[in-house]
Amino acid sequence: MGADRDGGTRRRPRRAVAFAACGVVLLAGCASMPDSGDLSGVDSTPGQDTLVQVFAVPPPEDATPTQLVQGFLEALTSDDPNYEMASQYLTEDAAKAWRPKAGTTVLADGPDAFEVSKQRGPEETGETTFALSGTKVATVDEQQSYAPAEGGYEALLHLSRDPKTKQWRIDKLPQGVVMGQGDFERNYTAVNKYFFASNGVTGSSRQPAAVADPVYVRERVDPMTQMVRSLLKGPTSLLRPVVRTAFPTGTALAKGVTTLMPDEQNKLTVPLNDKAARVGLNKCTEMAAQLLFTLRSLSPSIEEVALESGDRQLCSLTEGPEAAAARGVTEQAEHLYFIDEEHRLVRMAAQEGSRTPEAVPGALGEGQTQLRAAAVSRDEQMGAGVSRDGKQLFVGSLVSGGSLGEPVLRSAGKSEGDRLTTPSWDAQHNLWIADRNPDDPRLLLLENGAGKPLEVRTPGLDGRIESVRVAADGVRIALVVAKGDTSSLYIGRIEREAKPGEDRPIVSVMELRSATPGLEEVTTVSWAGDSRLVVVGREPNGVQTLRYVQADGSTPEGPAPAALTGVKAIAATENDQVPLVAYSEDGIVRLHSGGQWQKVVTDGTAPVYPG
Structure with missing residues (x-):
């Protein structure tokens, strides 16, 4: 499940639909259906081939209440696009009222179900109730946005027996669907949809910054059409205040369009309704760029997007969407930076090559002011260094002869x-x-690295900030926050608001959300993709681990970084062609994709890439 497919595993070729046991078609879990008693749960199926298509079956004739509940829960995990087969387990009124796409609740295991005991049995009363329970792992809301969750899950299914047909059906149930984590991983995939940063935020090329908005779609239910519909509906609630879309309000697929498929030349034509009929060329180019960014995160082979409305082509975009917006970092990092044994800022080529570091040009590389940590601007023209004792922050240009000045x-x-x-x-x-400083903890912003620091508002922050990493899109920030004996990773959006009568804006970090619920102690973090981060932390059993996480707290597709012990700092870029770098007990080490960690230098600390 990797939204950052540019930095993770690419989609594998689709196989033919497979049919297996459990009748004519493959049922999720292939669980047997007892005719009475409690259900042991619809077991999740983590070992199943993720490319096998799964179909549901209709309720058996004269199914018992237990069989009906079991079949319904399994039907929720199938690849039925509109849950039509699952609806057959419901009464007519319940089927009309049920909204399966209202959201998905993900449990650690499949939901346990047991019949609520009554003084009189269901055969006498013609009705019965089953209680569903489990441990929540996550939720996916109606906007397809993932969020980690914890605690118990409880819900009720009420069944009644038709007095004429004598068939049992579910007549009351919660909205949405529920399934185990294994079935969720088989059914859903994470994909980024893209919007543009608002409030004047641009990329390093001064173009509008493209912002990744990760969502989950059902992997074998026409994901391309799902993604286009999701993009047209707009951003998820977390990013809505800080991004914009080029699509006019009300834009949707043209009436009658149910499936979108690229042609043999990998060109995708998208027919839109009349809300988009009057857009100009520049606006249409932005719309096409959003589509290309979005669809290439799902299918990198797409080369062209053409937009139509009515019988008229609005525009076609064949060149890279980067012509319309800056996605991530437009300039590839030239150097890796770190602090050497003389406490100077040094650098070396980012790619494999010379392992001999050189002092950076300017005062930060001269060693007169000893440093413990540093950061380099994304264009590699400016540097910022924290003094060895952590008291002072210095900013200077990375050019020969540049002075450092006062902190x-x-x-x-x-x-x-x-x-x-x-x-x-x-x-x-x-x-x-x-x-x-415990007496005055603050998150600060220095515009252009100079002037009076602007204190950033952090409503809802519970703890002390230990680490700060801003995303390349300029609208999201990763904070490691410590509270008591734990430290956790939180992702929030950056909001900028004009302050009446003043030139400087009000800057806030809003809606901080946990992105590492499975780690008790997060040590270090770095952005490693448009919506992906690499994190070092300790699990509840005390073992240090390196892992990739999505900005929404989910786990992306693909392997985790190779194991490494004693990691104190980690550095990555949004470009997956640049190796991962860490400071560990072996010094500065480097990891190329698919390889093993290699030592770079023994004496060095605090590695960083530009950003």
Whole structure:
């Protein structure tokens, strides 16, 4: 399930539909159906081939209540596009009222179901109730947005027997669907849809920044058409306040369009309704760029998108959508940076090659001010360094002869651990950093890396910020937040609001959401894709782990990074062609995709790529 397919495993070729046991078609789990008693649960199927298509079966003639509930729960895990087979387990009124696409609840295992005991049996009363239970792992809402969840799940299914046909059917049930984690992973895939940053946020090329909005779609239920419909409906609630879409309000697929498929030249034609009929060429190009960004995260082979409305072609985009917007970092990182044994900022080629570091041009590489951490602007023209004791922040240009000047920020924290964090540059040349002083903890922003620091509002923050990493899109930020004995990764959106009568904006980080519910102690983090991060942390059993996570807290497709012990810092870029770098007990080490960790230098700390 990887939304960042540019940095993870590509989609494998689709196989033919498979048919197996459990009758004529393959049923999820292939569980037997007892005719009485409690259900042991619809077991999730983690070992099943993710490309095998699964069909549901209609309710058996004269099915018992237990068989009916079992069959219904299994039908929820099938590849039936509109859950028509699952609806056959419901009464006519219940089927009309049920909205299966209202959301998905994901449980650690398949839902357990047991019949609620009554003084009189169902054969006497003509009705019965089953209780569903389980442990929640996540939810996917109606916008297809994933969110980690915890706690218990409880719901009721009420059944009644038709007095004429004597057939049992479900007449009351919760909205949405429920399934185990294994079935969820088989049924759904994560894909990014793309919008443009609003409020003037641009990429490093000064074009509008393309922002990835990860959603989950059903993998074998025409995912391409699902993604186009999802894009036309607009962004999810988390990003809606900070992004815009080029599609006019009310734009949808033209009436009668049910499936979208590229032709033999990998060109996709998208017929739209009349809401898009009057768009100009520039607006249409932006619309096509959104579609290309979105669909290439699902199917990288698509080469062209053509938009139509009525009998008229609006525009066609064959060149890279980067002509309309900046996705991620437009310039590939030239150098890897770190602090050497003399506490200077040094650099070396980002790709495989020379392993001999050189001091960066300018004062940060001269060693007169000893450093413990640093950050380099995305264009590699400016650097920021935190003094060795963590008290001061210096900013200087990376050119020969450049002076450092006075510190732009000071912390009054009494110990090194209570002072400044490693800074982070955004694509607009602004510098972000947190002061961990317990008496005055703050998240700060220095516009263009200079001037009076602007205090960033963080409503809802519960804990102290230990690490700050701003995404290349400029509208999302990753914060490692410590509270008590735990430290967790949170992702929030960056909002900028004009302040009446003043030139400087009000900047806030809103709706912070946990992205690593399975880790007790997050040590370090770095963005590693449009919506993917690489995280180092400790699991509840005390074992340190490296893993990729999506910005929504889900786990992407593809293998985790190769194991490495004693990791203290991690560095990645949004470009998966650039190796992952870490500072561990072996010094600075590097990992190319599909390879093993290799030592770069023994004496070095705090590695960073531009950003």
